[in-house]
Amino acid sequence: xxxxxxxxxxxxxxxxxxxxxTRSRQALIEVLATADAPLTVDEIVDxxxxxxxxxxxxxxxVFEECGVVxxxxxxxxxxxxxxxxxxxxxxxxxxxxxxxxxxxDFTVPDPLExxxxxxxxxxxxxxxxxxxHHRLDLVGRCASCR
Amino acid sequence: xxxxxxxxxxxxxxxxxxxxxTRSRQALIEVLATADAPLTVDEIVDxxxxxxxxxxxxxxxVFEECGVVxxxxxxxxxxxxxxxxxxxxxxxxxxxxxxxxxxxDFTVPDPLExxxxxxxxxxxxxxxxxxxHHRLDLVGRCASCR
DNA sequence: ATTTATGCAAATCGTTTGCAAACCT
DNA sequence: AGGTTTGCAAACGATTTGCATAAAT
Numbered sequence: 038x039x040x041x042x043x044x045x046x047x048x049x050x051x052x053x054x055x056x057x058x059t060r061s062r063q064a065l066i067e068v069l070a071t072a073d074a075p076l077t078v079d080e081i082v083d084x085x086x087x088x089x090x091x092x093x094x095x096x097x098x099v100f101e102e103c104g105v106v107x108x109x110x111x112x113x114x115x116x117x118x119x120x121x122x123x124x125x126x127x128x129x130x131x132x133x134x135x136x137x138x139x140x141x142d143f144t145v146p147d148p149l150e151x152x153x154x155x156x157x158x159x160x161x162x163x164x165x166x167x168x169x170h171h172r173l174d175l176v177g178r179c180a181s182c183r
Numbered sequence: 184x185x186x187x188x189x190x191x192x193x194x195x196x197x198x199x200x201x202x203x204x205t206r207s208r209q210a211l212i213e214v215l216a217t218a219d220a221p222l223t224v225d226e227i228v229d230x231x232x233x234x235x236x237x238x239x240x241x242x243x244x245v246f247e248e249c250g251v252v253x254x255x256x257x258x259x260x261x262x263x264x265x266x267x268x269x270x271x272x273x274x275x276x277x278x279x280x281x282x283x284x285x286x287x288d289f290t291v292p293d294p295l296e297x298x299x300x301x302x303x304x305x306x307x308x309x310x311x312x313x314x315x316h317h318r319l320d321l322v323g324r325c326a327s328c329r
Numbered sequence: 330a331t332t333t334a335t336g337c338a339a340a341t342c343g344t345t346t347g348c349a350a351a352c353c354t
Numbered sequence: 355a356g357g358t359t360t361g362c363a364a365a366c367g368a369t370t371t372g373c374a375t376a377a378a379t
Contacts, residue, residue: 057378059334078369089336094369096334110256114344114368132312143306145299152295157321160289165326166278172320175303180311203353205359224343235361240344242359260343260369 043070043124050103050123061092065100070124075109075117075131075140111174113138130172134179141179189216189270196249196269207238211246216270221255221263221277221286257320259284276318280325287325 047066048058064085069076072084078097082088097118100106105124109117111133117140122128128150132141145153153171161168177183193212194204210231215222218230224243228234243264246252251270255263257279263286268274274296278287291299299317307314323329 057333059378061335091337091370092335095371098370108258110258112254112256116368132306132310134312135315141310143310145302145306149298149302152298153319156291156295160278160291160321161323164278164287164289165329166280166321167324167329168321169281169323172318172322173299174318174320175306175312175314176318177307177315178313183311183313203358205353207360237345237362238360241346244345262343 040126041124043120046124047100047105050105051099054099054103056099056103061088062096062100064088065093065096066105066120066124069106069118069120072119074142075119077115077117079115081118109140111138111140111176131174132179133174133176134182135176136178136182139179143175145173186272187270189266192270193246193251196251197245200245200249202245202249207234208242208246210234211239211242212251212266212270215252215264215266218265220288221265223261223263225261227264255286257284257286257322277320278325279320279322280328281322282324282328285325289321291319 043066044058044063047062051058051062064087065081068081068085072080076084078090078093082090082093097106097108100118101108104121106118106120109119109131111117112135115138127142127144129142129144132143134140144150153173157168157171160166189212190204190209193208197204197208210233211227214227214231218226222230224236224239228236228239243252243254246264247254250267252264252266255265255277257263257277258281261284273288273290275288275290278289280286290296299319303314303317306312
């Protein structure tokens with residue numbers, strides 16, 4: 038099973054929600070697909086200057102509703118966005134720098150991840166929660182800020 | 184070892200940073216200590232009407248700098264605050280409702296927590312990160328919103 | 330042709346800040 | 355007294371939104 042093309046997956050997810058896969062949206066996905074870490078909206082429009090700020094914001098909302106991207110908020114004043122796992126095939130977690138706000142990806146060993154899933158499932162059940170996903174962040178000083 | 188008095192710990196932490204433990208600050212700690220979940224600033228000033236909004240915000244910043252409270256941001260538009268573990272003696276994680284934004288506390292079994300710590304330590308090392316703490320959130324629909 | 334998306338500029342809203350008065354030690 | 359903290363109102367800044375135009379089907 039090869040890694041899917043993010044554009045194909047995005048287009049399909051959008052179509053399901055009766056949404057078009059316009060040029061702006063393609064450009065947005067392209068930027069996120071070629072990024073190596075979650076980006077802020079400013080960073081996104083910097084990399085693709087044809088995108089108006091409001092268009093970026095609006096489409097990111099649509100993307101989130103369709104499960105195409107995830108919005109990540111840390112303590113930083115800027116939210117960050119990344120493609121959903123359906124577009125990247127890579128379950129991961131985040132290192133968050135408490136000083137500069139940068140976010141990096143990491144993974145944990147599969148067995149631990151499964152153990153975590155099991156434990157969280159129990160928690161959800163006992164709280165009457167309908168679990169959607171989990172987040173595991175490691176907060177600290179990044180190499181440049183320590 | 185008994186659970187410490189949050190006021191004593193807060194006062195001590197503040198003193199270390201040459202900060203006073205004023206009436207406003209005591210009231211703020213009292214509200215957080217009697218809450219059963221992280222609160223937004225609005226919720227805080229609702230419960231203690233003597234607190235001006237700006238005073239609450241300003242003191243929460245001071246508290247955070249002194250390690251007295253933690254600021255929690257989810258996807259919600261309001262940040263939430265809770266006492267640091269030094270004041271509560273209770274390491275826990277958060278259930279976050281993706282609809283209403285409410286945050287609830289939960290714990291995982293000790294062995295899993297320790298395994299997690301070990302794994303995160305390795306991650307931090309490999310990234311040259313100076314780890315401060317970790318966060319584990321379970322995101323979904325709470326019992327009232329599902 | 331009709332519906333949906335875009336861009337600009339203005340509005341929103343949580344949070345921050347300037348400044349004079351109140352407070353603490 | 356002398357430096358801090360507080361409260362009010364004004365400022366800020368990231369995000370959202372109204373509306374007229376452009377794009378997509």
